[in-house]
Amino acid sequence: MNKNLLAKTALIIVVLIVFLFGIVGIPSSPTPQGLLTAIQNRIHLGLDLKGGTHLILQVQVNDAINLDTDRAVDRMKEALKNANIPFAEISKPDPQNHPELIQIKGVPPEQASELRRIVSERLPEYDLTSGAENAWTLAMKPSVANDTKKKAVSQAIETIRNRIDQLGVSEPVIQEHGLGDYQILVQLPGVDDPARVKEIMQSTAMLEIRQVISGPYPSEQAAMQASGGVLPPDAVLMKGSPLHQQNPEETQGDVYWVTSRTAAVSGNDLRTADAGRDENGRPDVNFTLTGDGGRRFAAFTGAHVGDKLGVVLDNRVKSVATIQEQIHDQGRITGSFSDQEVHDLALTLRSGALPAGIKYLQEVTVGPSLGADSIRQGVRAAIIGMVAVMLFMLFYYRAAGINADLGLFLNLVILLGFLGFTGATLTLPGIAGVILTVGMGVDSNVLIFERIREELRHGKTPPSAVDQGFAHAWVTIIDTHVTTIVSAIILFLFGTGPVRGFAVTLSFGLAANLFTSVFVSRVIFESILNRHQRGEALSI
């Protein structure tokens, strides 16, 4: 055997070993069971094959904008009051569809320049435009609004990831979903009952501790009456569940509290939260505050000994207690919770609040038994098909059929090895890509062999027929492969999920095929010709 050929053979063997490593890694034991688990660790199966839950959710980014503009309304009122500028009303005309707009009414025209100055000083991220009848519109700058929305999405992803990690789901996928606006894709392998996970993901878990001014009242009207018809400017009305069933009649419906408008501390100030039980054995959540939050809380409680404070969760008053003494950095949330509820509440509080509500757009659950069936049947069908093709090649092309079969086998090894190395997932459409690859692999071999036969028929010697056959078929193979790879790349760029899985396996497979059906097959032919006597016929 000549040196050149030896080097090429060595290269092929190295490639084979490298990609075999890609598939199985280093198996813990050489038994079939060990090999199987090794493969399962390396080749990631998509949810459609493995079973699990696939969710697409949308972040209600308007919530985040509303949060910001609400704060701006408050700041504006305060600033105008401090500057002694009279105004009739500061409000948001359409929080549902245009959360970025704030309307200011009744500022006298002669104080317009003063208003402008305050806005540019205090709210630089807003644009002020004047309208008819002393009405002014404050609009959040589009760039700022965009940033706020993007930040809401990335923060939501972060929060959801925290929560799912704490649930112990293995290998979850949580990422922005490029298909639509502000959408997030969540894939949870092995989760076949998503109800609880969905609830945990969806709870905004916005925690606040506010001063409770008065309450509880059985209805909104009662609360207003008790405050003399008008609420104090820095107070708001909040709903809450009836507390601690002292009065069974009261457990029906909500109760109302008058609380301070601003929170003393919020969920951002939490350091930890844990499920526990109170002295009566009822489940509750204990929390500790961060250093800064603790200081603010201590100042607040120190100034309000004897007053009541309320723990407000997602805009509902959960528990109310009287401040007995200054509290530094600890607190707890009590209420009528079950064990599961306090556990989940502590989890969501630890992972931080969602910046905006989320809405589910798509939910697909593949039961594990279906995924197992799909794999079993898919693999069986693929093996039957492959074996039939391989047998036919042997039968039709005799010795050259071995070339094709070896090439096909190596092609699959390289393709699976690629998947193992890159961590790409194999999905059902991915299997379609594998089938197209196998088809094109067979095709390349057929192209070459038919061409060699043609050249032999024209009376060429075996070495020159092989040479010419490869040379002619090469042009065609390059064209077919490049065209398909071009389309696969475009599918990858413009497609999502399943279509991408198809594009990935197809590109890998075609790249591998260029190597196996052209290079490997050629080397085998050459080594056969090398051993042959001059003029001996080629088995093809």
Next chain:
Amino acid sequence: MELFRNTNIDFLGKKWYFLAFSLIFSVAGLCSIFFWHGIPLGVEFRGGTLVYVKFAQTPDLDQIRTAMDHAGLKNPRIQRFGPTTGNEVLIDLGMQETSEAALDKGKNTIINALQVENSSNSGKQDLNNTGAASLEQYLLQKDPLHLGTDAATRYHAMARQMEDFRNKERGGILTSVDELRGVVPPEVLSAMQQDFYTSSFVVRNVEIVGPQVGGQLRHQALMATLYSLAGMLVYLWFRFELIYGVGAVVACLHDSIITVGFFSLLNKEISLTVIAAILTLIGYSMNDTIVVFDRIRENIKLLRREPLADIVNKSINQTLSRTILTSGLTFLTVLSLYIFGGEVLRGFSLALVIGIMIGTYSSIAVAAPMLVAYQDWRAKRAGEAVARSMSTGSPKSREKVKVKA
């Protein structure tokens, strides 16, 4: 062994038959798309709620329908799914029962309606519809083996074993908790006998798609396909000539239309996996066409004197052996997928079974004749131009003819 040797079939002479054949199939498909079934879209494209349920015994569809009626679901589509021995049923709620405000309401209603018959087991968990994660949690809480430090790993493995046994050995459904005897230690079994029951069904697969996502996916699948066709057109333009690219892309469109038309005629749903199959057949048909085109390009260089029609005929004949072999072998793979691949792959492999046949046909009968037709048309136009330029003497058109010659 050789099957086709020195064939000499006049393919171009049969172009009118080909045209008639293609027209019949395309028009039949298009008629079905526009006037009959439309394009039956899979749930991911149209939105809706689909629940696949497997029963322990042969399910009574009327009974299920009554249960759904009682639960207040309007006109669900209920049909058998897969082989009759599989006892599987598909319940499709369509869009009107699917709102984005409460996406999984329909699914929960279905499951609750099916649970009604098992109401005597209230307070127990349903072993058939419990995943390994929940089983593990149950074992950890109950701790029937009184394990110490290694409880987490032991129970984790045990939960997996139970799930594997149920899904792989028993096809996803157990008829009683006793079946786990031998799979788990007796202490665990006796604890589970108290806390679990086995319902007569298992939910195999749930797909819920809101209206927003469906529209996006439809748009996106279509655009991705069109872009990829455009990409191939540009590459072929660069490697051959524009008309080659056009011929190949028209052949691919022809294949896609006929395949989608077939799905419409058979009233089979086009799901995302079927789209993957259509992409596969486009790739496959393109491959076939390029092989013929390559041979034509090569022969044009070799046989300068012969008319294009003869060259095209010769090229198709020379590559015929390869064409039949490759498509035959690929067809074999796909057929095996269709027969053995199971219900989930059925739509996918059906698209490929149809597509491979049409794709092979189209590269011979659509793409190659288009080259000849185009050349004939150009020659005719050039002839007319010559005639015109002779009468008017326009120098511009004379120049054009010269360039062509």
